[in-house]
Amino acid sequence: MQEVFQPEDFWRAIILYGLNTATYKIALAHCLVEYGRGNTTVISLEQLARDFFLLYKERLALGRPQIAQPGRWTVMEQIVSLERNGTISYEEAIARVARDAFNDVLPRFHTVHDRPLPISFYEFDGRALRLKDTLFALFADNGHQELLDETSARWDLLEAAFTLRREHWELSNDIREMYLRNGYARTNITHLRPVLNGYQQNRCFYCGEDMAHGEIHVDHVIPRQVIQHDEVWNLVLAHRFCNLQKGDNLPDGRYLEKLIARNEHFIASNHPIKQKLIASLGATAEERRHTTLRQYEDAKRVIGVGWEGICGYRLETDPLLKKFHLLWRS
Ligand SMILES: [Zn+2]
Incomplete structure (x- = not known):
């Protein structure tokens, strides 16, 4: 059965799955929500620059980084800072935003993982945005407030993740705590345990040992704080001990290979969950691998790899992997 996607699904794909090495897409999304609530269909580049500048000026008052690489500043951080300390005037700042800030984000807003989405919310001709009905359909009459909330949450999260990359762990723990608390409500995922276990044969995903005893x-x-969803392709069962070892860190790439193999095993088995995996990751094994690795790479840019894995664990001797009949690429 073909899954039918709604405009809000594409919107979410842009916000959650976009390449987020900086916060531009999120800022543009904020502006678009506001435009979608109004009734102007053409937004000049200058108007966008004014709105963008205001948004960043408020945002930057919090002092959080807007780009993943430590030691770098985004164009917006530079312009806001120059205007704030009086080096350039407000009008000059707006002219610079219009000239320098949008070169990447405007043409690429509708591209997720190098693939253009089948719908768009605006067209850009180099001088103005022409807003499309899809945008007004989503946000007219203040509809879909949750999408704006998610967009704000994503912005908080990216800033927090970028901060984690530059500061000492002791300092960053507070931020980590904050965004774990503020992350939006988790769906109940305990019902997935039997399905997951069927594919793990009662073995821990991280150490490969039996899970007969203990929690x-x-x-x-x-x-989850990076990926912000509970889709089954990213869920595994593990010993409490192993899970606590991993904490909120991104694991070593070996585990991604194992995850990909596990998911292909789901697909091959014709379990009903297969359709969900195909909808999320792609129709072919190659596409699914690509999508999974891209999400891993995105997360890596944001928080880095923080966990090498369980001591002594080797993919080559993982009994479960043998069962997945993985063609191991050396
Ligand atoms: Zn374990």
Whole structure:
């Protein structure tokens, strides 16, 4: 059965799955929500620059980084700072935003993981945005407030993740705590345990050992605070001990290979969950691998790899992997 996607699904794909090495897409999304609530269909580049500048000026008052690489500043951080300390005037700042800030984000807003989405919310001709009905359909009459909330949450999260990359761990723990608390409500995922276990044969995903004794945890391989969903392709079962070792860190790439193999095993088995995996990751094994690795790479840019894995664990001797009949690429 073909899954039918709604405009809000594409919107979410842009916000959650976009390449987020900086916060531009999120800022543009904020502006678009406001435009979608109004009734102007053409937004000049200058108007966009004014709105963008205001948004960043408020945002930057919090002093958080807007780009993943430590030691770098985004164009917006530079312009806001120059205007704030009086080096350039407000009008000059707006002219610079219009000239320098949008070169990447405007043409690429509708591209997720190098693939253009089948719908768009605006067209850009180099001088103005022409807003499309899809945008007004989503946000007219203040509809879909949750999408704006998610966009704000994503912005908080990216800033927090970028901060984690530059500061000492002791300092960053507070931020980590904050955004774990503020992350939006988790769906109940305990009902997935039997399905997951069927594919893990009662073995822990991280150490490969038997899970007959003790508490078993459902874990997000790519941490939930980065990926912000509970889709089954990213969920595994693990010993409480192993899960606590991993914490909120991104695990070593070996585990991604294992996750990909596990998911292909789901697909091959014709379990009903297969359709969900195909909808999320792609129709072919190659596409699914690509999508999974891209999400891993995105997460890596944001938080880095923080966990090498269980001591002594080797993919080559993992009994479960043998069962997945993985064609191991050396
Ligand atoms: Zn374990």
